[in-house]
Amino acid sequence: MSDPHAQHRRKPDFILPAGGCDAHCHVFGPGAVFPYAPNRRYTPEDAPREALAALHDRLGVDRAVIVQASCHGTDNRAMLDAIAWRPHRYRGVAVVDDTFDDKAYQALDDGGVRGVRFNFVRHLGGAPDMGVFDCVIDRIKGRGWHAVLHLDAVDIVPLSGVIRRLPVPYVIDHMGRVDTRLGTQQPAFQTLLELARQENCWIKVCGSERISSFPFDAAVPFARALVEASPGRTLWGTDFPHPNLKEPVDEADLVDLVPRLAIRAEDRQRLLVDNPARLYGFAA
Template sequence: MPEYALYDSQPREPRLPSPPGACDSQTHIFSDAARFPTKPDAAYVVLEATVEEMLRMHKTLGIERGVIVQSTAYGTDHGALIEALRIAGPSYQGCGVVDDSVDDAQLERMHEAGVRGARFNFHPKLKNALPTPEQVKRTAERVVPLGWHLKLHMNGLDPREVTPLLADVDTDVVIDHMGPLQYGHGLDDPHFRHVLELLERGNWWVMLSNGDRRSVAGYPWDDATAYARAYVEHAPDRVLWATDWPHPLHQGPVPNDGDLLDLLARYAPDAEARHRILVTNPQRLFGFPGGGHDE
């Protein structure tokens, strides 16, 4: 397994305080390897990234809510995720990985534990584990009646090869990491234009994350800022934000998570827009108290 950089264990407070109810829409966690072993062929393992460490980071950043996303290192064994949700409490929910190996009883346990989403990961490092179109459709048919949202990670792909699979689903769909952008193409990138078109449908969302690591311009990531601002302007009510802690598969310098909130302040200089991204939008999508499913 290649060596990847560890997260910054000394998060700093952001320059602008987070509003009450702020949400980090994607983190990953790892648990005790003796109780929750990872897959032998896992692409990455960060055993230091426990739920307790994640909560400590969130406290420093002023984050009160979050979504813990199943790490590919655990496959479809959600034991570590379920335990993390128990520890984190009701202000956190989970997003799992569901395929044909997940039976109805396991799906019910996941739902009872607070899992409310299913993620399809098309990362090239997964190799033979990539979901097939048939698997995507079967999973959607099983989880949509539960009220779950769907997430797409399409790193390195043309999104037009994947998004038609969910064109007719009657639920919310989140595109991870600002979409599989081609930063060298600028705002004329056809991948970017496609995501903008999806956002016009009303049930598609985009997550502002990984702008720092996808940037080709480097710090201060002005190319990422241009995309993010365009998303915020185009669909202000369907934009989310996430740290993607502990920054899996990161081979370069790992950002301090306080810097990532500062980057959001550049994405959305207006305080009202940041409040929507950090509080109102995730309330509505994830059903946290004060919005969405609880209204």
């Protein structure tokens, strides 16, 4: 959602450490240069690379992982263009299908891509073709890439068997979009915690604004439990520019939430710097 007051937003009170990474953000268009997919489920307002850079300048973010959003489909050019603009600071996660050959994968790798994203969320189209899913997983096994899984909470338990058997590292977006009203003992979140303890599982403790309302108190115990369960494999991000979010959010509020999600300084260092650097290959 567009926010007419965005240019007047504040800087966060919490100062991000040097090398701090926004490990989940997007670029949209501009549509006149990078058209949106004909079969998209939503049409966002343009949020080009310059808008992302301005946000990160305001927040004090040094690095970013740009995640391909469904509105661009498998046309990854907007994301690749942004990475090429700041190649030492940006990495990417692509959306691909079974038409991508080795040459296409190599071009993505050369362009800074380190993972592929699969969307299972119902309002965005639902589960992918599992034949395509298996084909893509097989393609990335030898590349050192990972799979990013965007799930609805109700699908965490049913899909947990498939997820556990993945032969590559995987990242679960937005804390699995859990329903905070059901508490941390709900089966979906308990299964998420079990997955978090797997050596190849990473989880993003972002999306607090999707599972709770400002000041995001309801999201805190979920994120904190994930950080405590897997301090060396959790990531944080803004989800800028918050596609399909009903209420505008100031990303400074999300930054100021970080000390509540990761209480110890060493956990914040891992969450914001060390973990994304290790997964995405940022230089020390």
